[in-house]
Amino acid sequence: MRIFSALLIGLIFLMVSPANAQFDWQLYDFGTGPFDHNNNYSPINYPHGIGNLPSPGNLGEGGEGFDLEGFNFAIDNGQVHISLTNSFAYAGYSSGWNDHYGLGDIFFGFDGEQYQYAIDVETGHLWEVDSYVGITDKPGTYHGTYVEDLAGGWQIESGTDLGQIDMSLTFWDDLEVNPMQGDGDTWVFEFAFDAAMIDAFSTWSTITFHNTIECGNDLVQETYAAVPEPATLLLLSLGLAGAGAYRRYRRRQQ
Numbered sequence: 001m002r003i004f005s006a007l008l009i010g011l012i013f014l015m016v017s018p019a020n021a022q023f024d025w026q027l028y029d030f031g032t033g034p035f036d037h038n039n040n041y042s043p044i045n046y047p048h049g050i051g052n053l054p055s056p057g058n059l060g061e062g063g064e065g066f067d068l069e070g071f072n073f074a075i076d077n078g079q080v081h082i083s084l085t086n087s088f089a090y091a092g093y094s095s096g097w098n099d100h101y102g103l104g105d106i107f108f109g110f111d112g113e114q115y116q117y118a119i120d121v122e123t124g125h126l127w128e129v130d131s132y133v134g135i136t137d138k139p140g141t142y143h144g145t146y147v148e149d150l151a152g153g154w155q156i157e158s159g160t161d162l163g164q165i166d167m168s169l170t171f172w173d174d175l176e177v178n179p180m181q182g183d184g185d186t187w188v189f190e191f192a193f194d195a196a197m198i199d200a201f202s203t204w205s206t207i208t209f210h211n212t213i214e215c216g217n218d219l220v221q222e223t224y225a226a227v228p229e230p231a232t233l234l235l236l237s238l239g240l241a242g243a244g245a246y247r248r249y250r251r252r253q254q
Contacts, residue, residue: 023175026168027190028074028081034188035070035085035176042068042218044150046142053096054140056218064184066092066101068218069176071209075195075227082106082119082191084211084220087176089169089187090122092213097140101215104154106191107132110200114208114221117198118156119191124167126193131157135216142216151216165193 023032040063042056050056054066070085084106091100107129109116118127132153137143142151168190175186195201205226212219 023172024170025083025188025190026170027166027192028076028083030072030074030081030083033070034072034083034172034186036072038071038220038222039069039085039176040067043221044147044216044219046147046217047145053094054092054101054142054215054217061094061096065094066213066215066217067184068211068213068220069186071211071220071222073207073209073222073224075201078195080193080195080201082209084121084189086187086189086213087184088213089171092215094140094215099138099140101140101213101217102155104212104214105132105156107153107210108207110204110207112206112208114210115153116200117162118153118159119165120156121189124165124191126162126165126197127156128160128162129156130159133157135212136214140215147216151212151219152210152221154212154214154216162197165191165197167191 023034040056044056046052046055048055051063053061055063056067064087067087068084069087070083072081072083074081086103088103091102093100103121105121105127106119107115108118115129115132118129118132119125120127133155135141135143135148135151135154142148168188170188170190172186172188174184176184206223207226208221208223210219210221
């Protein structure tokens with residue numbers, strides 16, 4: 001029921017955009033391309049190869065309909081911005097298995113961790129994670145194979161709800177040109193929240209994000225290094241310049 005209610009929620013956020021125009025982000029401008037190096041690719045070596053049900057990549061029903069295509073992250077003026085691009089919105093449907101496979105929550109952690117926090121992609125709530133579950137044990141998933149461990153966490157099981165954050169879901173019809181299957185639908189999830197909601201954003205060095213689909217057929221795993229915001233860089237530059245001037249002054253006095 002959670003998946004189908006999420007599909008109804010998705011209709012509220014649905015916005016149809018032209019396929020060939022410059023990409024129009026709703027919450028943040030990540031540039032003209034919603035895809036990244038994960039588009040039509042997965043780091044997992046699947047036991048039956050690409051193209052079987054379910055599977056990532058370009059071949060057969062298991063490809064485009066279950067594809068995680070891009071991920072973006074930025075911090076700007078104290079706001080955290082995250083986007084996730086896929087080809088199936090909240091759930092991919094397999095006619096071969098006659099079932100839906102839901103999009104997982106977006107997990108992230110700091111300085112080597114990846115499951116400290118999570119965004120519930122259906123409700124737009126930010127969570128501090130106590131426990132999570134992996135891909136499910138139902139027909140059409142990779143549960144019980146070595147892929148299960150590689151796919152990692154799928155959904156939050158328990159934790160502390162830190163509150164509602166901003167979210168947007170944008171649909172772009174046939175934005176992606178897929179040479180194996182023709183044009184592919186593109187859905188872009190965006191989330192934004194105040195960095196002050198999580199203390200670690202004041203001290204972090206790296207942040208790692210993780211997301212997979214319920215069947216385990218594709219995943220996103222991205223790590224970013226902290227980059228000072230322009231205002232911080234300006235203050236740092238002024239501080240260094242002041243320190244240099246003070247040292248030159250002291251030398252002249254000696």
